[in-house]
Amino acid sequence: MRAIAIIIVILGLVSLIFGILFVTQAATAKQEVADSIAPLELENLDDTYDQAKAGIAQIKAAGMEPELSLTLQKTGLGLARANVGIADSARVNGLVNICVGLGLVLAGLAILRKAQA
Secondary structure (H helix, E strand, O other), X not given: OHHHHHHHHHHHHHHXXXXXXXXXXXXXXXXXXXXXXXXXXXHHHHHHHHHHHHHHHHHHHOOXXXXXXXXXXXXXHHHHHHHHHHXXXXXXXXXXXXXXXXXXXXXXXXXXXXXXX
C-alpha cells in the first residue's frame, strides 16, 4: 500500500510540474502573438477579423474579386486568432493539470498516512 501511495504522490508532482509548464508556455505564446500583431490589440483581434471577413464577403457579393492584400490580412488575422485559442486552451489544460496534480498529491499523502497508522 505504501508503494502505491508513493507512486500516486510522484504522479501528482509530475502533473503539477507539467501544469506549471503549460501555464507559463501559454502566457509566452499569447505574448508572442500580441507582439507579432503589434499595433493591433488582442482585444480587437476578433473585431478586426470580422471586419476583414465582411469586407471580402461584400466584394464577392458585388461580383468582384477581393484584393490580395485584404485576403492576406484576413488569413493572417485568422491564424493569429487560432494561435490565441491554442494558447488559451493550453492555459486551461495547465490549470486542470495543476488541480489534478494537487489532488493526487493530497490523496497519495492521505493513503501514505493511513498505511503508516
